Amino acid sequence: MQKWIMSGVFVVACALAIVLMFTLPGKEQVAEEQKPTMPAVELDATAAEATVKANCISCHGDQLQGSVGPNLQKIGSELTVDDIYKTITKGKGGMMPSFKDKLKDTEIANVAKWLSEKK
Ligand code: HEC
Structure with a gap:
């Protein structure tokens, strides 16, 4: 019994x-949440430049040469497109703002792709 x-x-x-x-x-799932995955987009350089002009050059300089934020002219040889996407989405340190609520995922992905080709 x-x-x-x-x-x-x-x-x-x-x-x-x-x-x-x-x-x-x-x-794996937990890691995924901390590292947002980038949506697949076709690079649209014109749109990326417009987004960067409107949102980023105040800190990164009009030629991306850097001022408050670091120089991004060769960012593609330092960071992967996923890292750039993550940085823009989540922000970095206390100074780089998060654009999660300001830009669409696809806009951030497009900018990340555009920046990742700067080598
Ligand atoms: C309010 C100022 C500010 C704005 C606006 C801003 N950034 Fe930044 N950004 C910074 C600062 C400061 C850092 C450095 C953060 C650190 O390393 O702690 C940074 C870091 C970065 C990095 C990582 C650089 C590296 O070498 O690790 C990338 C990529 C980046 N910014 C892209 C962008 C993009 C794209 C935009 C526009 C969508 C943008 N930033 C808007 C201030 C800004």
């Missing part, structure tokens, strides 16, 4: 473990 109960408990525990395995967010 007691053996029967024990195996019943064991089966329930196993079932619970399996359910938890599938419902708890995996490590």
Whole structure:
């Protein structure tokens, strides 16, 4: 009788473990949330330049030569497009603002792509 109960408990525990395995967010999923994934976009250089002119040159300079923010003229050889996307989306340090609520994902992706080609 007691053996029967024990195996019943064991089966329930196993079932619970399996359910938890599938419902708890995996490590990868957590990492994904911290590092937003960039939507795929076709590069539109004209639009990127306009976005940068309107949002970025006040700190990064009209030639991206840097002022308050760092020089971005060769940013593509320092950062990957994903890193640039993440920086623009989330901001950096206390000074680089987050553009998550100001620009569309695709606009940020377009600017990131444009900047990543600056090498
Ligand atoms: C209010 C000023 C300000 C504005 C506006 C601003 N930035 Fe920045 N940005 C900074 C500062 C300051 C840093 C350096 C942050 C640090 O390293 O702590 C920075 C860093 C960056 C970096 C990372 C550079 C590196 O070498 O790690 C990128 C990329 C960047 N900015 C892109 C942009 C883009 C694109 C825009 C416009 C959509 C923009 N920034 C608007 C101030 C600004």
